[in-house]
Structure formats: C-alpha cells, structure tokens
Amino acid sequence: MGKKPAAVIGIGQTHHRAKRLDVSMAGLCREAIDRALEDAGMTLDEIDAIVVGKAPDLFEGVMMPELFLAESLGAAGKPLLRVHTAGSVGGSTAIVAASLVQAGIHRKVLTVAYEKQSESNAMWALSVPVPFNMPVHAGAGGYFAPHVRSYIRRSGAPTHVGAIVAAKDRNNALKNPYAHLHNEGTTVESVLASQMLWDPIRYDETCPSSDGACALVIASEDVADASPNPAWIHGTIMRSEATSAAERDQVNPQASRDAAAALWKQAGITSPIDEIDAAEIYVPFSWFEPMWLESLGFAAEGEGWKLTESGATALDGRLPVNASGGVLSSNPIGASGMLRFGEAALQVRGLAGEHQVDGARKALGHAYGGGSQFFAMWVVGADKP
Amino acid sequence: MPRTLSAPVAVAFDYTRSTGPVLGRFLTGLRDGVVVGARTSDGRVVVPPPEFDPVTHQATTDFVQVASTGTVTSWVWVPEPVKGQPFDRPFAWALVTLDGADVPLLHALDVASPADVSTGMRVQVRWADERVGAITDIAGFEPVHDGGRGASGASLEAPSDDPVTGVITPVGLDYVYAASPEESLFYRSLAEGKLVGQRCPTCEKVYIPPRSACPADGSPTVEEVELPETGTVTTFCIVNVPFLGQKITPPYVSAYVLLDGADIAFLHLILDCAAEDVHMGMRVKAVWKPRDEWGTTIENISHFAPIDEPDADYETYKKYL
Numbered sequence: 176m177g178k179k180p181a182a183v184i185g186i187g188q189t190h191h192r193a194k195r196l197d198v199s200m201a202g203l204c205r206e207a208i209d210r211a212l213e214d215a216g217m218t219l220d221e222i223d224a225i226v227v228g229k230a231p232d233l234f235e236g237v238m239m240p241e242l243f244l245a246e247s248l249g250a251a252g253k254p255l256l257r258v259h260t261a262g263s264v265g266g267s268t269a270i271v272a273a274s275l276v277q278a279g280i281h282r283k284v285l286t287v288a289y290e291k292q293s294e295s296n297a298m299w300a301l302s303v304p305v306p307f308n309m310p311v312h313a314g315a316g317g318y319f320a321p322h323v324r325s326y327i328r329r330s331g332a333p334t335h336v337g338a339i340v341a342a343k344d345r346n347n348a349l350k351n352p353y354a355h356l357h358n359e360g361t362t363v364e365s366v367l368a369s370q371m372l373w374d375p376i377r378y379d380e381t382c383p384s385s386d387g388a389c390a391l392v393i394a395s396e397d398v399a400d401a402s403p404n405p406a407w408i409h410g411t412i413m414r415s416e417a418t419s420a421a422e423r424d425q426v427n428p429q430a431s432r433d434a435a436a437a438l439w440k441q442a443g444i445t446s447p448i449d450e451i452d453a454a455e456i457y458v459p460f461s462w463f464e465p466m467w468l469e470s471l472g473f474a475a476e477g478e479g480w481k482l483t484e485s486g487a488t489a490l491d492g493r494l495p496v497n498a499s500g501g502v503l504s505s506n507p508i509g510a511s512g513m514l515r516f517g518e519a520a521l522q523v524r525g526l527a528g529e530h531q532v533d534g535a536r537k538a539l540g541h542a543y544g545g546g547s548q549f550f551a552m553w554v555v556g557a558d559k560p
Numbered sequence: 561m562p563r564t565l566s567a568p569v570a571v572a573f574d575y576t577r578s579t580g581p582v583l584g585r586f587l588t589g590l591r592d593g594v595v596v597g598a599r600t601s602d603g604r605v606v607v608p609p610p611e612f613d614p615v616t617h618q619a620t621t622d623f624v625q626v627a628s629t630g631t632v633t634s635w636v637w638v639p640e641p642v643k644g645q646p647f648d649r650p651f652a653w654a655l656v657t658l659d660g661a662d663v664p665l666l667h668a669l670d671v672a673s674p675a676d677v678s679t680g681m682r683v684q685v686r687w688a689d690e691r692v693g694a695i696t697d698i699a700g701f702e703p704v705h706d707g708g709r710g711a712s713g714a715s716l717e718a719p720s721d722d723p724v725t726g727v728i729t730p731v732g733l734d735y736v737y738a739a740s741p742e743e744s745l746f747y748r749s750l751a752e753g754k755l756v757g758q759r760c761p762t763c764e765k766v767y768i769p770p771r772s773a774c775p776a777d778g779s780p781t782v783e784e785v786e787l788p789e790t791g792t793v794t795t796f797c798i799v800n801v802p803f804l805g806q807k808i809t810p811p812y813v814s815a816y817v818l819l820d821g822a823d824i825a826f827l828h829l830i831l832d833c834a835a836e837d838v839h840m841g842m843r844v845k846a847v848w849k850p851r852d853e854w855g856t857t858i859e860n861i862s863h864f865a866p867i868d869e870p871d872a873d874y875e876t877y878k879k880y881l
Contacts, residue, residue, distance in 0.1 A: 195578065196578045196725060196726060197578070197580070197581075197725075198578060198580050199577070199578055199579055199580030199582075199583060199611060201580065201611050201612070202580040202581075202611065202619075205612065205619075218617075219617045220617075233571070233573075235575065236573060236575040236729065236731040246610060246612065246614055247610075247611050247612045249612075249617050251614060291578070293576065293578070294575050294576055294577060294578070295573050295575050295576070296573070296803075296804050298801075298803040298804065299573065299803065299804040299805045300573075302803065302805060302806070303569070303571055303805070304569075304805075304807060305569070305737065306566075306567035306568075306569060306737045306739075306857075307565065307567065307739060307743070307747045307856060307857045307858060307859075308857075308858055309826075309827060309828050309829065309858050309859060310807035310808060310859075311799075311808065311812070311814040311827050311828065311829055312814075312827070313797075313799045313801065313803065313806070313814060314801075314803060316797075316801070317797060317799055317814055320797030321795040321796050321797045321814070321815070321816055322795065322881075323797075324795045324796065324797065324840070325794075325795045325840075325881035328795075328840055328874070328881075329878070329881065370800070371798070371800055372800055372801045373797045373798070373799055373800070373801060374797055374798035374800065374835075375797070376797070417775035417776070419775060419824065420774075420775035420776045420824070421760075421763070421765035421766075421767065421775075421776065421823035421824045421880075422765070422823060422824075422879050422880060423775075423776075424881075425881060426881060
C-alpha cells in the first residue's frame with residue numbers, strides 16, 4: 176500500500192540569534208509556528224496533531240520540555256509527539272509529521288523544532304566527562320575534526336576547500352534575513368586567516384551557537400490542492416547506525432549511503448546532480464559539504480571537493496548548496512535539520528526571496544546527528560509526485 | 561568485589577532562562593511584592609499567568625493583581641523534606657486559590673503537622689526577606705488568623721521600568737555511572753598495567769575497550785585478548801579551544817590510537833612531541849603514570865608518545881578511519 180500524497184503548505188522560522196533573551200522557549204516556538212500558520216492560511220484550531228523536536232535535554236536543562244510546552248504549542252486536546260535523534264532531529268521530526276499525513280491518520284499536522292542554546296553551553300553539555308575514560312572530548316568540533324582530517328587524506332583535497340564552503344555559506348546568509356550570522360566581506364582568505372579551533376577546523380569554518388525555531392504545516396492532498404504553492408513530498412528517509420564499530424566508515428557512513436540510495440529510488444531520481452535544483456545539506460563544519468556531496472551521490476567518492484572548488488555549489492552554480500547560508504550561518508541545533516527541510520521547501524515554492532535558486536523545481540533537505548549516526552532526508556518538488 | 565565498577569558523576573549547570581514577557585511580568589510582580597495573574601479569554605483569572613491563552617492561543621496581555629491571601633483547595637503532607645525543598649522541616653504542598661483568582665497555585669504551606677491543614681483553610685503569602693524576581697520570593701504560605709481578604713482585582717498598569725527578563729535555574733544531577741562487566745575487566749586490567757580487549761566470536765574483530773556485544777553483529781564477546789601498548793595514530797585533531805569543564809589545558813592533541821592487533825581505535829592524548837609534528841600513521845607507545853597513581857581507569861596511561869619507528873603505511877590503517 177503506497178503512501179498518500181502530502182505537501183508542505185506553511186513554513187515559519189525565527190530570526191536566529193546568539194541570545195534571544197526577549198522570548199521564552201514557548202515564545203520562540205510560537206514565533207515560528209505563527210509564521211508557518213500565517214503562511215498556510217490556517218489557525219492553530221484547524222491543526223490535527225503536533226510533532227515537536229529538539230536536541231539533547233541537557234542543552235536547556237529541561238527534561239521532556241514537550242510537557243510544559245504543550246499548552247503554548249496549542250496541543251491541548253490533540254496528539255502531541257516529541258522526536259529525538261540528536262542533531263538530525265529537525266529532519267526526523269518533519270518526517271514523523273509527514274508520515275502522519277502520508278499514512279492517512281491526520282490531514283493537517285504542525286511540526287516545530289527549536290533550540291535555545293543561550294540557556295546553557297553546548298560545548299559543556301557535549302563534553303561531560305565519563306568515569307574511567309580519557310577526558311579528551313571537546314564538543315562536536317573535537318569529535319568531527321579527526322574525521323575531517325581523514326576525509327582530506329582520503330580524497331587528497333586541497334586544504335582550502337573548507338574555506339571555500341565557509342565563504343560561500345556566509346555570503347549566502349547575507350541574502351537571508353533570518354540567518355544568525357551576517358558577516359559582511361567573508362572571503363576564502365579571511366576564513367583561512369581565522370583561528371584554528373580544532374585543527375583542521377578553523378573558527379570561520381564552524382557553525383555558530385544559536386537560539387531559534389522552525390515550524391512547518393504539512394497537509395494531505397485535498398488540503399494542499401487548495402494551497403497556491405505547496406511543496407510536495409517526493410520521498411523521505413531515515414537511517415541510523417552504531418556510533419562505534421570496528422572498521423566503521425566515519426567519513427562516509429554506511430547509513431548515510433544507504434539512506435541516500437533509498438531516497439533517490441523513492442523519489443524516482445536516477446542522477447541527483449542533474450535532477451536536484453537546490454540542496455540544503457547539514458554542514459555544521461565546512462568540510463562536511465564535500466563529504467556529504469560524495470555520500471549523497473552528487474559526486475563520486477573522493478570528488479566532492481572538486482564540485483565545491485569548481486563553484487558548482489554556489490548560488491548560481493549547477494547544484495546550489497545551502498543557499499540559505501546553512502548550518503554554518505544559523506545553528507539552533509534542534510531546529511537546524513528542520514530549517515534544511517523547510518528551506519528546501521521554500522525553494523520549490525519559489526518563496527526563498529533573495530536567496531531563491533532560479534527555477535528550482537526539486538530540492539533536497541538533509542540532516543545528520545550524533546556521531547554521524549542518524550540521517551534524515553527528504554526530497555520536495557513543485558509538482559505532485 | 562562487585563562484578564562491575566561504578567563511580568559518581570555530577571552534572572550541574574546554572575541555566576539562564578529567558579522568561580519572556582508574560583512569566584517576566586509575574587516574576588517582576590513577585591519581586592515588587594505583588595502577585596500577578598492574567599485574565600484569559602474565558603474570563604478566568606489564572607496565576608501564574610499562562611504565556612498563551614488556552615482558547616484563543618493569543619499571547620497573554622491582560623494582567624491582573626490578585627490578593628496575597630487565599631484558600632487551600634487541596635494539599636499533601638511532606639513528612640521528610642528533601643534537599644532543595646522550600647522548608648527543611650515537615651510541611652504541606654498546597655493548592656491555593658488566591659483571592660481574585662479562579663485557578664489554584666501550587667506552593668509550600670508552613671504548618672507544624674497535618675492536623676493544622678484542611679481544605680478550605682485561609683492562608684496568606686509569607687514573602688521572602690530578600691526578593692529577586694523568582695518563585696522563591698514567596699517563601700511559602702502560612703495560616704491567616706483573622707480570615708481577612710486582601711485587595712485584588714485591579715487591572716495592572718505597565719510593568720516597572722526594570723522588568724525581570726531572566727532567572728537562573730541551577731540544575732544538578734548526581735548519577736552513579738556503572739561500567740559494564742566487560743568494561744570493568746578492561747579497567748581492572750589497567751590497574752595491573754595491562755590492556756585487555758575482547759574478540760567477537762563471529763566477525764573476529766578485536767574491540768578495546770570491550771563492548772559486551774559486538775556493535776556490528778550483536779554477538780556476545782567473551783574471549784579476552786591482551787594487546788601491546790604500541791599502536792598507530794589513525795587520525796587526530798589539535799584542540800586549541802578552551803571551554804567550560806575542560807580537564808586538559810589546550811592546546812592538546814586528541815588522537816585515535818589503533819593498538820597493534822586491535823580493530824578499533826580509541827581516543828587518547830599525544831604528548832612528548834610538538835602538536836604540529838603529530839601525523840597520521842605515526843607510531844606511538846603508552847606512557848604510564850607512576851604505579852602509585854594507578855586506579856581502574858584509562859587515565860593510568862598519562863598519554864601516548866612517539867616511538868622511533870617508520871610510519872605505518874596508509875594502506876594498513878585506512879579501513880579504520
């Protein structure tokens with residue numbers, strides 16, 4: 176039995192900032208929700224179910240925040256689900272919401288993901304020492320930097336490719352009014368001159384720490400048909416794998432490759448580089464752009480960096496990647512995946528404003544999390560599948 | 561000797577909460593010695609004010625001052641208070657509907673025994689000596705002896721010039737971390753200066769530390785394998801960034817060390833050479849702390865240091881990246 180058609184008909188996000196001291200967690204979520212509902216031409220009363228996602232509870236120190244948020248999210252009297260898959264959670268939350276519609280259970284589902292990083296310190300929260308173990312952990316950057324080094328060694332990429340990604344994404348962010356970082360004048364040279372934090376990852380090649388939220392309204396075919404510009408869901412996929420296993424490929428994980436292959440098959444795509452018009456890929460550290468380009472099948476193994484270096488991933492390139500500025504420019508962790516999914520939908524709806532990719536008809540939204548062990552992806556299109 | 565090792569873990573942080581305008585208005589009131597509720601669209605007065613109206617879902621804006629006196633609608637006795645509760649002596653948790661409010665507020669009621677509490681009894685706020693804009697500005701409730709009603713119901717003007725916008729919420733969690741039996745074997749072996757892993761009976765991969773079950777195929781691991789203290793740096797990063805809670809002063813090299821004979825690398829420190837001289841394929845050896853400093857921990861190995869051997873060929877370790 177096939178899935179029923181579903182589409183994104185409303186998208187909302189906050190103005191992401193280092194510290195949104197003006198709003199509570201509920202207020203932050205509602206800012207995104209109210210914009211998504213307005214976009215969908217809908218009220219909270221019309222929503223059938225709500226799916227909320229955020230990254231580890233230690234970031235805000237609130238266990239099961241969905242309990243205290245329920246009323247503010249308009250969930251009283253409705254099903255409320257919380258999803259948790261570390262950094263990929265924004266993507267998997269959107270997929271869970273979509274599946275409630277695709278399964279024919281609900282017609283109008285609201286999904287929201289958020290993080291209020293200013294309430295604590297993510298480096299601290301991700302580096303709590305474990306007894307008997309070596310306390311060498313140094314946050315997400317410390318975790319991923321050795322694997323970036325492995326990629327550089329394996330692919331033979333020139334060492335400035337990461338800086339190309341960072342300069343591109345930071346300049347794209349200048350066209351996105353919601354982006355956290357609006358750093359004028361970022362160049363490959365300025366990125367290369369920035370401080371080395373977790374060698375080989377530099378300061379300007381690292382995502383910021385942000386407060387923010389993203390919300391989507393996902394609707395069934397009959398509802399979406401009445402929308403002027405739905406983003407139809409052509410495929411969704413989630414995969415996970417063990418964090419550590421002997422000979423596990425940490426650069427190009429099996430779960431990522433399997434997820435991509437299954438996604439393209441589901442969406443009827445045989446040549447991703449030719450058929451995807453815009454990609455929002457989860458790139459918290461610049462080098463993950465070429466790494467994921469390979470894993471996702473946009474480039475052959477060892478050649479992702481060539482695509483980046485050639486300018487193909489720029490806003491006017493063959494495959495614009497992170498036209499929004501990406502995770503490198505806004506990183507409310509729990510929401511970062513949903514922002515990728517939502518930005519992909521904005522592109523195919525033609526509503527991305529200044530960072531719109533001309534004529535985008537099919538787009539990829541991608542998120543990963545944990546130690547590159549959770550993957551969530553979707554393909555959305557302007558045409559009904 | 562217990563089968564497994566365990567050790568305490570304390571996770572604590574003083575979280576900085578943004579209150580938003582509605583809870584901020586409530587907390588500003590407490591700091592100023594008044595209790596602020598809000599009128600919701602169904603006409604009820606709710607304390608503390610909800611951030612969004614339960615019916616219209618609009619942001620709450622109609623604030624109302626309620627009295628600091630009220631009526632107990634339900635309660636429970638706390639015979640043995642625990643750390644962090646409002647009183648260090650037995651007390652009652654009570655639902656108190658303040659005069660002028662329609663919905664009860666939960667707080668502590670300071671009475672000597674359960675015989676002194678009853679549903680319907682009249683109580684009043686006892687303010688804290690020093691008020692800072694937190695729920696603890698109400699030290700607790702106490703019985704009202706004259707049964708009087710306080711002033712309430714006035715609509716409030718704009719909040720004070722110096723509104724409360726944030727609160728500090730200290731959160732502390734004390735865990736007992738328990739290592740698995742297999743990890744315990746590994747850590748106890750370290751206390752004898754040995755590195756002991758386990759081989760998966762199915763895929764024959766050698767795991768160190770041992771994992772109890774092979775992550776790849778789920779087979780229980782039993783066979784112990786003692787490994788040498790030499791190995792190869794597969795990959796690494798140089799940590800230059802200081803952060804809260806950091807145990808090692810940067811810069812330091814955090815490296816994956818693949819012990820000879822192992823099929824998985826683990827993270828450790830590389831010292832005794834300049835950070836910029838550490839490289840992939842570098843051969844290293846464990847440097848142990850003085851024996852009298854040993855415990856059941858990987859920290860018995862102070863760090864790994866380079867040894868005078870040619871680099872491992874990339875082909876020999878590339879599948880471990």
